[in-house]
Amino acid sequence: MTTPPTLAEARRRAGQELAPVSASPALDAECLLACATGLARTRFRAHPEEVLKAPAWARFQHLVERRLSGEPVAHLTGHRGFMDFELRVGPAVLIPRPETEHLVEAALERSAASVLDLGCGSGCVAIALARAWPEADIDAVDVSETALSVARANARELGADQIRFHAGDWYAPVSRQRYSLIVSNPPYIGADEAEPDTGDLRFEPRQALIAGPTGLEAIRIVIQGAPAQLHPGGQLWLEHGYRQGPSVREELAAAGFTAIETRHDLAGHERISGGRLEAS
Ligand SMILES: C[S@@+](CC[C@H](N)C(=O)[O-])C[C@H]1O[C@@H](n2cnc3c(N)ncnc32)[C@H](O)[C@@H]1O
Missing domain, CATH: 1.10.8 (Helicase, Ruva Protein; domain 3)
Incomplete structure (x- = not known):
């Protein structure tokens, strides 16, 4: 040495x-x-x-x-900063990205009494909302048990005790519930895109990254399932790929959402879209 x-x-x-x-x-x-x-x-x-x-x-x-x-720096140090707090991360979860902070910012523009975070990964989005809204009822779902262990540990350490974590496929574990806000950063890379073979992505769970052949498969499930799980007037906000804005807005409109908006990330790319479910 x-x-x-x-x-x-x-x-x-x-x-x-x-x-x-x-x-x-x-x-x-x-x-x-x-x-x-x-x-x-x-x-x-x-x-x-x-x-x-x-x-x-x-x-x-x-x-x-x-x-x-x-190996990603976050895997070597075991943590990553998100909003104003630090999360434990590891190979079981997506490393929280700065783009996802815009999803939290969009969600926080109004208050919500009940929230569902679909595909919670490390718990970053649900925990950020729980810290901002300590009185809110928050459910967080992920299909990966190992990701949920990380999310539960993060929530415990950060005092986000009101979050209920559920294992399962998208809406299945909470199918009887209705929410005033649904947020999601689902996998949105297409199976044929080259991105997972470069940089940090090589060390992250494929289940967190790849949605299916087109990249829009999980986004469609989240959007099409949302009306049955939202109170009238409820909101859905989701993160998507930088070329997926037009498809996401189209899907939102087809599912009955209005006041549809898209937010840009710091690189100027369309990254977060959402809308309100018409009160019937
Ligand atoms: C892009 S990551 C987002 C993680 C975290 N919300 C974030 O923003 O860092 C997508 C998450 O969706 C989860 N996921 C993939 N398929 C799912 C399914 N069928 N049902 C529920 N969650 C799923 C993955 O395990 C992963 O944690």
């Missing part, structure tokens, strides 16, 4: 090493250094001259090697 360097040197070298495999090598290096040393990232700026202890240096080198082989 080489002699441990200073914090500044360790961070600089790792940033250079990671440049060919990461779009954010300096940030990756900093997150991995924080994980290996147990130090806050602010310490690297306050005390750049501090020399790493040998065990932390060994841990850091190992983490950088794993990152070089493609």
Whole structure:
């Protein structure tokens, strides 16, 4: 093992090493250094001259090697920030994405007494809504038992105790319930699209990513099932692929939704659409 360097040197070298495999090598290096040393990232700026202890240096080198082989930073550190909180993540769940924060923002534009989150994964969306609306009744469904274990642990740690988690296929476990708001970030990649073979996607559950041949299969199930599960005047908001906006708006209209809107992500892509179920 080489002699441990200073914090500044360790961070600089790792940033250079990671440049060919990461779009954010300096940030990756900093997150991995924080994980290996147990130090806050602010310490690297306050005390750049501090020399790493040998065990932390060994841990850091190992983490950088794993990152070089493609493993996502969130899997290496075991957590990911979402909205204003940190979630535990691992190979059982999709790593929460910044785009999904726009789904939460759209949902929070009005209040809702009862909420259903379909395909809850790590629990990020349901937990964000539970934190904003502590009085709301919230159900969260996922087909993956291992994802639900992660979501339950996150909800417990973050004090989102009012969420009821259910295992099953989309609406099946809650088929007798009606809600004022349904939110979903369903899988929306088509089986023939190349994306899952690149970057972090290679390490994430295919069940969380791939919807079927066209990518619209899960979105259609969520939209077509929503009218039977919403109170009149209730809202449905969902995340979708950047080219799926027109199809999603068409499906929403066909299912009886009005006031249909689409929101863009930070890259300017259509990403979140929703509407209101006409009060009959
Ligand atoms: C794109 S991930 C979203 C996870 C989380 N809501 C988020 O935004 O990070 C889609 C989720 O849908 C779940 N899922 C896939 N098929 C499902 C089904 N038939 N019924 C319920 N959930 C399903 C997956 O297990 C996965 O957790």
